[in-house]
Amino acid sequence: MSQIQETAEIVMVDDDQDEFYIASRYLEKSKLKCDLRTFSSGAAFLDYLKLVRAGESPFPALVLLDVRMPVMDGFDVLKRVRQDGAFQQRLTIMMFSHSNNEADMRRAFELGADRYQVKPGAGQEYIEFLDSLREYGDF
Amino acid sequence: MAVTLGSERANVLIVDDQPVNLDALEEILRITGYRIWRANSGEEALRLLLENEYACCLLDIRMPGIDGFETAGIIRQDAQLENLPIIFVTAEAKDRKDVFRGYEKGAVDFLIKPLEPIAVRSKVRTFGELFLQKLALREAHRDLEHFSQVAAHDLREPLRKQRNLLDLLREDLALAQRPEAGELFARIWASSEQMLGLIDGIRILSGIGCETLQRESVDLKQVIERCLEGWWDQLRERNAQVQFDSFPREANVYRPLITSLYNNLVGNVLDHALGNGFEIRFTAENSRSGWVFGVRNTGSAISANRLNDVFKVFRKADGARTDGRGIGLSVCKKIVDRHHGRIFANSGDDYTHIQFALGERTA
Numbered sequence: 122m123s124q125i126q127e128t129a130e131i132v133m134v135d136d137d138q139d140e141f142y143i144a145s146r147y148l149e150k151s152k153l154k155c156d157l158r159t160f161s162s163g164a165a166f167l168d169y170l171k172l173v174r175a176g177e178s179p180f181p182a183l184v185l186l187d188v189r190m191p192v193m194d195g196f197d198v199l200k201r202v203r204q205d206g207a208f209q210q211r212l213t214i215m216m217f218s219h220s221n222n223e224a225d226m227r228r229a230f231e232l233g234a235d236r237y238q239v240k241p242g243a244g245q246e247y248i249e250f251l252d253s254l255r256e257y258g259d260f
Numbered sequence: 261m262a263v264t265l266g267s268e269r270a271n272v273l274i275v276d277d278q279p280v281n282l283d284a285l286e287e288i289l290r291i292t293g294y295r296i297w298r299a300n301s302g303e304e305a306l307r308l309l310l311e312n313e314y315a316c317c318l319l320d321i322r323m324p325g326i327d328g329f330e331t332a333g334i335i336r337q338d339a340q341l342e343n344l345p346i347i348f349v350t351a352e353a354k355d356r357k358d359v360f361r362g363y364e365k366g367a368v369d370f371l372i373k374p375l376e377p378i379a380v381r382s383k384v385r386t387f388g389e390l391f392l393q394k395l396a397l398r399e400a401h402r403d404l405e406h407f408s409q410v411a412a413h414d415l416r417e418p419l420r421k422q423r424n425l426l427d428l429l430r431e432d433l434a435l436a437q438r439p440e441a442g443e444l445f446a447r448i449w450a451s452s453e454q455m456l457g458l459i460d461g462i463r464i465l466s467g468i469g470c471e472t473l474q475r476e477s478v479d480l481k482q483v484i485e486r487c488l489e490g491w492w493d494q495l496r497e498r499n500a501q502v503q504f505d506s507f508p509r510e511a512n513v514y515r516p517l518i519t520s521l522y523n524n525l526v527g528n529v530l531d532h533a534l535g536n537g538f539e540i541r542f543t544a545e546n547s548r549s550g551w552v553f554g555v556r557n558t559g560s561a562i563s564a565n566r567l568n569d570v571f572k573v574f575r576k577a578d579g580a581r582t583d584g585r586g587i588g589l590s591v592c593k594k595i596v597d598r599h600h601g602r603i604f605a606n607s608g609d610d611y612t613h614i615q616f617a618l619g620e621r622t623a
Contacts, residue, residue: 137421139421143424143425147424219416219417219420220413240417242420242423242424243420243427244427247424
């Protein structure tokens with residue numbers, strides 16, 4: 122059994138540490154009340170999902186998954202997550218990319234992403250994006 | 261005889277109903293290194309032509325079924341094949357006069373049997389080398405396009421991050437309460453904005469990020485006023501007079517592209533207008549064929565023989581005072597093309613007027 126969650130959790134997978142900093146700073150300014158858990162590689166995130174499946178870690182309300190990462194890119198991660206029965210439907214995965222390349226978007230949806238989001242620009246744009254995430258959980 | 265490197269990438273189709281003739285042709289052409297494809301009828305030739313791209317086709321005229329002339333006629337009516345070079349092959353001298361008849365498009369040549377190997381190779385080589393050059397050019401173009409896409413993407417991302425961090429820094433330092441630092445920050449912000457515009461311009465030129473855009477109904481005057489917010493400091497500094505024609509209530513456009521269009525046009529004016537106190541007018545004329553919009557400014561002129569050149573990449577109009585953007589107006593043209601519209605420049609002694617129609621169906 123998963124433990125009782127105090128606050129909902131958003132997971133962010135990105136090889137760029139700056140993105141975590143930016144997101145956490147804008148989270149403070151947004152209307153969201155949630156924890157941000159970060160992983161700087163796809164492998165680290167997949168390891169974490171094993172704990173989630175074992176009920177040792179809370180089930181993430183939402184995953185923001187970077188597309189361009191070294192070694193294992195966002196598509197590889199997405200494919201592996203969706204192959205796992207425990208995460209086929211329940212886990213909401215949003216691709217979080219700096220590219221609005223059409224082929225990337227198509228591929229993301231083919232592999233089972235729930236949404237494709239181009240990383241937002243500065244200030245209000247970022248905050249509005251975070252506020253829009255409330256449709257995915259009780260943040 | 262030397263074989264061109266990569267010559268096997270040039271496909272040559274030989275068509276004859278007699279296998280022995282195909283054998284002979286293939287033997288003659290072997291030394292060219294081109295990839296030879298055989299067809300023993302007009303029908304088979306047409307099937308192969310649709311599957312691959314060929315440097316040229318050697319076509320026997322006398323064949324059962326559809327003969328060489330009929331095959332050529334079908335080839336010339338196909339949009340993809342109409343420019344395929346055709347070399348007719350015949351034993352009948354009297355066919356010669358028919359060879360050049362009725363084919364306006366594409367190259368046509370002929371060979372008389374018995375075939376002279378040197379003549380055959382020479383004619384085929386002409387088209388083969390041309391074809392290889394075409395392939396090389398196409399690949400170079402594709403590489404360049406890919407490079408500019410990657411470059412624009414990779415340049416944009418650190419800039420986006422930098423702007424996010426700058427925005428956070430502004431808050432942390434409470435710059436709004438410190439006029440001098442605030443002004444410094446505003447300048448940094450404006451210059452990074454300009455950089456972003458430039459990168460987005462390159463993106464538009466190389467066609468990325470535009471695939472998923474949708475047309476929407478916008479208040480064009482409002483879009484322009486939004487753009488101007490980023491330019492007011494410079495406009496005020498140079499004491500520019502901003503005027504508006506009366507605009508239609510809405511226009512059906514790709515909003516992000518139109519924003520970029522007006523940003524480029526205003527930037528263009530600031531780059532080229534001499535001195536201060538010039539006028540910049542946002543024009544809107546309702547012509548019979550629909551609305552024509554534009555930006556007209558005093559204080560700069562383009563000479564008549566350069567009017568058509570200003571939309572080409574890296575061409576600058578005469579009298580460019582500063583190191584202008586170089587790509588600004590070509591980005592504008594690309595955006596207008598994307599709207600299926602047209603863009604043109606007018607100029608007089610002391611004014612420049614860039615005008616465009618946006619290919620809207622509604623008036």
